[in-house]
Amino acid sequence: MAEEVKLLGMWASLFSRRIDMALRIKGVPYEYLEQDLTNKSPLLLQMNPVHKKVPVLVHNGKSIAESLVILEYIDQTWSHNPILPQDPYERAMARFWARFIDEKIVPTGIEIAIEKDEEAREAAIEKARELMKYLEKELKGKDFFGGKTLGLVDIAAILIPFWLMRFDAIVGIGVDILAEDKFPEIHRWVKRLSETDVVKECIPPKDEHVAYLKALVDRIKSAR
Numbered sequence: 001m002a003e004e005v006k007l008l009g010m011w012a013s014l015f016s017r018r019i020d021m022a023l024r025i026k027g028v029p030y031e032y033l034e035q036d037l038t039n040k041s042p043l044l045l046q047m048n049p050v051h052k053k054v055p056v057l058v059h060n061g062k063s064i065a066e067s068l069v070i071l072e073y074i075d076q077t078w079s080h081n082p083i084l085p086q087d088p089y090e091r092a093m094a095r096f097w098a099r100f101i102d103e104k105i106v107p108t109g110i111e112i113a114i115e116k117d118e119e120a121r122e123a124a125i126e127k128a129r130e131l132m133k134y135l136e137k138e139l140k141g142k143d144f145f146g147g148k149t150l151g152l153v154d155i156a157a158i159l160i161p162f163w164l165m166r167f168d169a170i171v172g173i174g175v176d177i178l179a180e181d182k183f184p185e186i187h188r189w190v191k192r193l194s195e196t197d198v199v200k201e202c203i204p205p206k207d208e209h210v211a212y213l214k215a216l217v218d219r220i221k222s223a224r
């Protein structure tokens with residue numbers, strides 16, 4: 001029986017793009033179902049009743065939510081072209097850094113984007129820089145976080161170049177979080193990542209993406 005793989009996503013959501021990337025790395029054919037997050041579909045609410053967010057992967061009728069959980073599911077279900085290391089310690093470390101991105105960097109990035117108080121925002125920018133130092137160290141001597149090829153951490157970390165480093169344009173007040181001279185390894189990694197086919201195929205076009213995120217940030221700020 002043919003496998004049925006569907007991805008519920010939204011074009012500007014980098015969490016959704018993580019899943020596109022993993023499915024393409026594996027060469028798994030899938031149907032992409034674009035979601036309107038301002039008017040959530042009955043299908044999204046049915047497939048992700050707890051969080052009501054994208055991405056959701058539906059595999060042969062069964063749904064899986066939360067991008068890091070989905071990435072692990074994909075890696076176990078289609079084991080060729082692995083995105084997680086085989087060694088148990090390396091695997092644990094990959095999970096550790098992927099969670100570090102979601103649990104530390106993402107909330108700090110949101111704080112920078114929506115904080116209205118200048119001092120509090122400066123403090124959040126400084127916090128982001130401190131957090132990024134850990135990743136700078138992690139990349140030393142490596143092509144990718146995953147070694148020679150893209151892995152779980154690289155896929156999770158697409159939020160750094162295609163969100164955090166775009167804050168200058170998104171927040172609109174000159175927020176240069178990651179200067180190249182301070183984070184040379186990260187800049188080297190961003191360049192390599194941006195030249196990788198699967199990334200080029202999946203990342204939303206810059207101008208439309210920045211405009212979308214800017215409008216979202218403005219909406220959130222004016223509602224606060």
Ligand SMILES: N[C@@H](CCC(=O)N[C@@H](CS)C(=O)NCC(=O)O)C(=O)O
Nearest residue numbers: 013014015037053054055066067068
């Ligand atoms: N932790 C979730 C985050 C997903 C997420 O925040 N999705 C956003 C789009 S980028 C969403 O669906 N937002 C809709 C909402 O919050 O109502 C994951 O890793 O999948």
